[in-house]
Amino acid sequence: MCGIAGLLAHDLSTEQAESITSEMISLLQHRGPDASGIWRSQSANLVLGHRRLAIQDLTESGSQPMHSASKRYSVVFNGEIYNFREIASDLCKHGHKFTGHSDTEVLLAAIEEWGLEAAVNQFIGMFAFVLWDDVNKTIHLCRDRLGEKPLYYGWLDNVFYFSSELKAIEKVVSKNQLEIDYDGLSNYLKNGYISAPFSIYRNIYELVPGTILTLPVLADINSQQFSPWPDTSSLSPKTYWSVLDAANQGLSNLIYNEKDAIEQLDAALHLSVRRQMIADVKIGTFLSGGIDSTIVSAISQRESSESIRTYTIGLSEKEYDESLYAEKIARHLGTDHLTMQVRPEDVLQIVPQLSSIYDEPFADSSQIPAYIVSKLAREHVTVCLSGDGGDELFAGYNRYISTQFFWNKLAPIPYPVKNLVGKALAKAPPAFWDNIYKYVNFFDNSSYSKQKLVGLKMQKLAAIMQHKDIYQAYEYLTSYWDVPSQLISEKVSPNRLSHKIQYSDAKNFIVQAMYLDHISYL
Numbered sequence: 001m002c003g004i005a006g007l008l009a010h011d012l013s014t015e016q017a018e019s020i021t022s023e024m025i026s027l028l029q030h031r032g033p034d035a036s037g038i039w040r041s042q043s044a045n046l047v048l049g050h051r052r053l054a055i056q057d058l059t060e061s062g063s064q065p066m067h068s069a070s071k072r073y074s075v076v077f078n079g080e081i082y083n084f085r086e087i088a089s090d091l092c093k094h095g096h097k098f099t100g101h102s103d104t105e106v107l108l109a110a111i112e113e114w115g116l117e118a119a120v121n122q123f124i125g126m127f128a129f130v131l132w133d134d135v136n137k138t139i140h141l142c143r144d145r146l147g148e149k150p151l152y153y154g155w156l157d158n159v160f161y162f163s164s165e166l167k168a169i170e171k172v173v174s175k176n177q178l179e180i181d182y183d184g185l186s187n188y189l190k191n192g193y194i195s196a197p198f199s200i201y202r203n204i205y206e207l208v209p210g211t212i213l214t215l216p217v218l219a220d221i222n223s224q225q226f227s228p229w230p231d232t233s234s235l236s237p238k239t240y241w242s243v244l245d246a247a248n249q250g251l252s253n254l255i256y257n258e259k260d261a262i263e264q265l266d267a268a269l270h271l272s273v274r275r276q277m278i279a280d281v282k283i284g285t286f287l288s289g290g291i292d293s294t295i296v297s298a299i300s301q302r303e304s305s306e307s308i309r310t311y312t313i314g315l316s317e318k319e320y321d322e323s324l325y326a327e328k329i330a331r332h333l334g335t336d337h338l339t340m341q342v343r344p345e346d347v348l349q350i351v352p353q354l355s356s357i358y359d360e361p362f363a364d365s366s367q368i369p370a371y372i373v374s375k376l377a378r379e380h381v382t383v384c385l386s387g388d389g390g391d392e393l394f395a396g397y398n399r400y401i402s403t404q405f406f407w408n409k410l411a412p413i414p415y416p417v418k419n420l421v422g423k424a425l426a427k428a429p430p431a432f433w434d435n436i437y438k439y440v441n442f443f444d445n446s447s448y449s450k451q452k453l454v455g456l457k458m459q460k461l462a463a464i465m466q467h468k469d470i471y472q473a474y475e476y477l478t479s480y481w482d483v484p485s486q487l488i489s490e491k492v493s494p495n496r497l498s499h500k501i502q503y504s505d506a507k508n509f510i511v512q513a514m515y516l517d518h519i520s521y522l
Contacts, residue, residue: 002064003028003051004076004130004151005163008139008217010045012159017047024161024168025049031078031164034058039065039074044217046132046139050076055279055383056084061100068108069096072135077104078164079127079149082275087122116140117212117240124275128207130162137217145241146389146522147196147209154204160215166199166359179203182488185361189484192363195520197228197237200360211237243518247504251511273299273385281382284309286373287337289325292387292396300385301333310335311377311384313342313369340376342369363480392517399477400510406461407470407509415468422465430455470509471516478521 005024009017021038029036032051040047050064067074081087084103087110088096096109107129110119116131126148131140141162143151152169153162156177161169170178184198196206205228207213215235226235255261273296277283285297287310300308310330314323323339330337347368354362357371377384391397410418433455460477467473476482501519506512 001031002053002078003031003164003168004049004078004128005161005168006046006048006076006130007159007161008044008046008215009159012045014040014045017045020172021047021049023172024163025051027168027171028164035063037063037065039067041074041132041134043134044132044137046217048074048076048130048132053382055080055281057100057102057105058280059100062102062104064104066102066104066108068112070112072133073108073111074132074134075104075108075129077107077127077129078151079125079129079144080276081107081123081125081127082272082278083122083124085278116142117238120212120240128164139215139217141207141213141215141237143207143209143211145210146243146518151207152199152204153207153213154199154201156203161204166201166204167356169204170359186484186488188361188363189481189487190479191520192480193521194360194362208237208239210241210243211239213237243515244502244504247506247511247515247518251505269295270299270303274303276383276385277303279383282309282380283383283385284311284377284381285335286310286377286384286386287312287326287330287335288387289322289329290387292390293326294329294387295390296385296387297329297335298333301335307334307336309377309381310337311373312337312339313373313376314339315342315369316344338376338380340372342372346372389522392514392522395510395514397517399474400513402460403464403470403474403477403513404509406464407473410465418465422462425458425462425465428458430459433458471512474509474513474516 003025005028006021007017007024012020018038018040025036025038028051032053034054035052036050037052038047038049048065052062052064054062056062065074065076081103084106088098088106091106091109091113092098094113096113098105098109103125107119107123110122111131113119114122120142123144125144126146127142127144128149128151129142130151131142132138133140141151141153143149150164151162152164152166153160154169155161156169156173161173163169179202181198181200181202181204184194184200187198188194188200194200194206196208199206208228208230211230213236225233227233228237230237230239255264277300283300285293285300285308287293287297289312297308297310310326310333312323312326312330315321323341327337327339350368350371354367358367374384395401430453437454463476464473467476481487501516504512504515506515
């Protein structure tokens with residue numbers, strides 16, 4: 001993880017622009033503690049700043065901002081290109097020579113050889129970068145396919161800012177320049193997070209995953225033609241890859257033979273983990289005891305010549321604690337395992353820091369254990385692999401199956417009847433159903449009767465019964481507040497995310513739900 005930041009401003013002096021950028025990257029030191037660098041273009045008042053976490057090529061040859069061999073391109077890059085060695089080998093056949101062995105140097109050479117979009121389409125990895133083209137006098141912002149690496153940008157008083165985190169922009173502008181984006185706030189109140197391209201601030205956007213934003217420096221880039229939505233205007237981000245296209249391509253090329261599916265999946269998983277283990281620093285994995293992190297840890301151990309390090313968080317509440325499962329798996333795999341027991345008071349100490357860690361409102365409770373386990377792992381390793389994304393790829397969330405199950409069961413019942421019953425069920429609070437369940441369970445000790453959060457499940461069932469469409473029901477189930485405009489005094493537009501959603505070709509609800517979670521929740 002590195003930090004990138006900078007600005008483009010015709011109205012600022014060179015000294016002002018460099019000073020502001022220096023202040024921005026100082027706020028990103030936690031992202032890149034190993035080194036920092038600033039570079040200013042001689043032909044435009046553009047300044048690029050970088051904080052480095054050294055993973056590939058720990059020498060000065062990997063320092064940034066970095067320039068291409070011809071000096072045409074300059075870049076600040078955050079992330080990793082996992083297949084950079086294969087790309088470098090191909091580029092060597094075209095006459096390119098490399099002074100170091102970093103993926104950033106390969107990125108620049110690939111762009112020189114093939115052009116930006118063609119090069120990015122060859123990159124397999126997680127990345128966000130800002131590229132300056134000194135010939136065409138354009139600045140390009142690019143983000144990886146699923147948005148693993150963050151990149152914010154926007155205009156405030158004719159200055160174009162960009163950064164890995166909002167806090168770097170917040171630090172260098174006056175408070176009256178930052179206004180709450182009420183559509184972004186509405187999005188948060190509904191989903192528990194703010195979806196790209198919005199941020200919590202008006203005129204500051206998060207680059208949509210899988211896109212490239214190209215801005216001509218000599219033109220008025222604060223043009224009314226701009227839109228943060230991809231491909232909607234001449235100054236919009238342009239899509240180079242989309243989940244929609246990938247999903248539809250997969251749906252049209254289904255693998256029906258189980259043996260072939262297993263072999264291809266196994267090969268893909270091994271290749272993915274093997275590529276992500278290429279580093280000049282120590283690597284570990286987060287091991288929760290679930291299927292996804294277990295598979296990643298198992299493959300990592302198989303691909304490693306020594307015991308890998310695995311990390312787990314243990315909780316005092318036994319019904320939520322997965323550390324015992326993780327420890328059993330670690331013993332079976334032979335990893336160098338470490339469990340950190342987290343107490344309620346440990347969590348309370350972190351709560352005041354959350355707004356500075358995540359920059360904008362974010363309501364997923366996993367943010368706390370994620371921070372704790374990351375802090376623990378950082379004491380021993382620089383990189384950790386995780387199982388994030390597995391649930392969205394392989395229907396790991398219970399809500400996929402349960403929504404489909406109950407919807408099918410309720411299908412024969414006329415909607416007016418379902419709606420009436422659903423409203424009646426919803427009037428009873430979750431505690432009421434929990435108490436009923438405890439009473440019934442007192443007389444039934446079978447394993448089938450051991451259910452958790454029965455009251456909450458009854459509330460969800462009641463919600464499903466009140467909807468005519470399964471996708472509306474699913475949207476309700478995944479929302480914190482169904483009509484967030486009720487909570488906001490300012491006038492807000494209807495949820496601006498919904499009218500931009502394009503559905504995949506899937507006829508199956510579960511497949512469609514996984515796709516929708518890919519473009520929003522993930």
